[in-house]
Amino acid sequence: MQLTLEFGGGLELLCDSVKIHSVNVDLPAEEKKLTMKHLLAWVRSNLIKERPEMFMKGDTVRPGVLVLVNDCDWELSGQLETTLEDKDVVVFISTLHGG
Amino acid sequence: MDSNGGVDELLTELQSLKDSKLDIEARISVLEAQLQQIQSKQHPNQKGSSDCSNGGSESGHDLTPDMIYRYSRQLLLPSFGVQGQSNLLKSSILVIGAGGLGSPALLYLAACGVGRLGMVDHDVVELNNLHRQIIHGEAYIGRSKVESAAAACRSINSTIEIVEHKEALRTSNALEIVSKYDIVIDATDNAPSRYMISDCCVLLGKPLVSGAALGLEGQLAVYNYNGGPCYRCLFPTPPPTTACQRCSDSGVLGVVPGVIGCLQALEAIKVASLVGEPLSGRMLLFDALSARIRIVKIRGRSSLCEACGDNATVTHQKFQHFDYEKFTQSPLSAAPLKLKLLTADSRISSKEYDEVVKKGEAHILIDVRPSHHYKIVSLPKSTNIPLANLEDRLPEISSELKRKGIHDAPDAGIYVVCRRGNDSQRAVQLLHKMGFTSAKDIVGGLESWAHDVDQRFPTY
Numbered sequence: 001m002q003l004t005l006e007f008g009g010g011l012e013l014l015c016d017s018v019k020i021h022s023v024n025v026d027l028p029a030e031e032k033k034l035t036m037k038h039l040l041a042w043v044r045s046n047l048i049k050e051r052p053e054m055f056m057k058g059d060t061v062r063p064g065v066l067v068l069v070n071d072c073d074w075e076l077s078g079q080l081e082t083t084l085e086d087k088d089v090v091v092f093i094s095t096l097h098g099g
Numbered sequence: 100m101d102s103n104g105g106v107d108e109l110l111t112e113l114q115s116l117k118d119s120k121l122d123i124e125a126r127i128s129v130l131e132a133q134l135q136q137i138q139s140k141q142h143p144n145q146k147g148s149s150d151c152s153n154g155g156s157e158s159g160h161d162l163t164p165d166m167i168y169r170y171s172r173q174l175l176l177p178s179f180g181v182q183g184q185s186n187l188l189k190s191s192i193l194v195i196g197a198g199g200l201g202s203p204a205l206l207y208l209a210a211c212g213v214g215r216l217g218m219v220d221h222d223v224v225e226l227n228n229l230h231r232q233i234i235h236g237e238a239y240i241g242r243s244k245v246e247s248a249a250a251a252c253r254s255i256n257s258t259i260e261i262v263e264h265k266e267a268l269r270t271s272n273a274l275e276i277v278s279k280y281d282i283v284i285d286a287t288d289n290a291p292s293r294y295m296i297s298d299c300c301v302l303l304g305k306p307l308v309s310g311a312a313l314g315l316e317g318q319l320a321v322y323n324y325n326g327g328p329c330y331r332c333l334f335p336t337p338p339p340t341t342a343c344q345r346c347s348d349s350g351v352l353g354v355v356p357g358v359i360g361c362l363q364a365l366e367a368i369k370v371a372s373l374v375g376e377p378l379s380g381r382m383l384l385f386d387a388l389s390a391r392i393r394i395v396k397i398r399g400r401s402s403l404c405e406a407c408g409d410n411a412t413v414t415h416q417k418f419q420h421f422d423y424e425k426f427t428q429s430p431l432s433a434a435p436l437k438l439k440l441l442t443a444d445s446r447i448s449s450k451e452y453d454e455v456v457k458k459g460e461a462h463i464l465i466d467v468r469p470s471h472h473y474k475i476v477s478l479p480k481s482t483n484i485p486l487a488n489l490e491d492r493l494p495e496i497s498s499e500l501k502r503k504g505i506h507d508a509p510d511a512g513i514y515v516v517c518r519r520g521n522d523s524q525r526a527v528q529l530l531h532k533m534g535f536t537s538a539k540d541i542v543g544g545l546e547s548w549a550h551d552v553d554q555r556f557p558t559y
């Protein structure tokens with residue numbers, strides 16, 4: 001499945017400072033759909049190069065990270081259970097506090 | 100005549116004249132504003148004109164001829180017009196933080212005719228603020244940011260009321276200060292302030308225009324507006340301290356908070372004038388480097404929210420005793436962290452290190468800052484090995500020691516320096532663990548070197 005993943009607000013530093021990743025993610029064995037839960041595990045093992053605790057806590061993102069699926073907060077689509085489709089854009093953004 | 104040809108005397112006199120000039124200018128702007136207010140109260144419909152053909156009640160609004168002329172370009176906007184301007188003139192807006200975000204926000208809010216404009220900050224102006232905090236000038240270095248910002252706002256518009264709160268916003272004063280305004284702009288620079296301000300706005304029912312900027316990115320949202328979410332709905336749990344970077348560590352391109360601060364002013368103007376569609380339930384993400392602005396839909400008000408949910412636990416009483424620093428595990432002020440990881444015998448002061456250099460003692464100096472910091476300024480004969488790569492590059496230290504004929508013994512000279520003396524302690528801990536037991540760090544880093552040894556050494 002073709003997906004565009006974007007990292008911002010400093011999270012890109014965890015994946016070699018690259019903000020936009022065009023990736024192909026295969027469906028997990030014996031699954032019919034790809035969910036955000038699968039994608040997070042995939043990102044953690046395939047894109048995150050350092051300090052994984054700055055990206056995830058338990059099986060979800062750490063506090064202070066917004067997840068947007070096609071420009072929409074994943075709270076509105078079911079968080080970890082959100083089903084992804086081909087060509088979806090998923091954005092992970094760390095909230096900023098500076099000013 | 101003294102040794103430097105009287106330069107010191109001239110400088111002293113210049114400084115004192117500049118200080119007096121500032122004081123006089125500030126006083127003039129305060130008096131002018133007071134005069135204006137008294138006059139407008141005494142003659143509400145005659146300001147600047149003895150003619151009674153000034154619109155007034157006849158046109159169904161209360162804009163004076165001066166106001167009509169000053170704000171004419173806004174009055175000409177069909178979607179803003181007289182009604183928008185009248186609403187704005189009757190509104191009050193509080194800007195918390197007169198820094199990178201607050202600077203442009205305050206300038207535009209003063210210029211556009213907000214009736215009462217308040218500003219809160221406890222900080223003083225520093226030279227390294229000026230690249231982004233454009234409301235302040237060189238003449239105000241060392242003086243209160245609020246005084247400086249207020250003088251700038253008054254010089255643009257002496258007809259609005261400007262309120263100076265020269266204090267830090269705390270749970271003890273926040274309710275009282277915020278309650279005096281209709282709309283709040285969060286232009287602060289730290290996580291605990293953001294939670295505190297959001298909770299305070301929920302308690303008092305004030306719309307909150309929240310902006311943030313760091314590096315080359317910015318974020319903007321309007322919270323607690325028209326049934327929309329509050330900051331806690333979006334971020335119920337604070338992020339780990341390590342995720343809260345500050346401009347003084349990570350850097351920020353001046354114009355980036357400028358862009359976000361301008362957008363904060365715009366959102367506040369929309370809310371105040373009842374015009375347009377404020378950015379509630381949505382968030383604007385600004386990426387300066389790729390010239391991309393993305394507006395995303397965020398969740399609505401959460402019924403489980405501690406601050407604004409159905410069973411909210413944040414009350415006036417609780418708010419005043421809530422420890423936001425403990426909650427977020429980071430300080431309300433931007434003061435840098437001061438770690439103490441090492442015992443005294445593993446550390447030397449910058450003055451002691453200066454002695455080592457002057458005596459010509461064989462040693463190596465490792466600078467563990469990131470390489471882009473090292474490029475700004477470094478001590479002579481130091482080797483840059485960033486902390487993140489230290490473990491991989493230990494062989495370089497061994498060969499450097501060998502080259503200088505230093506054997507690893509308890510008194511072998513391995514010194515470690517960084518910017519402020521935190522990373523250098525982490526590095527020494529690692530070096531001790533890896534067998535370099537004689538490694539010591541320089542207390543207070545390059546900042547203490549600049550302070551105690553070489554005052555001409557650049558700081559940043």
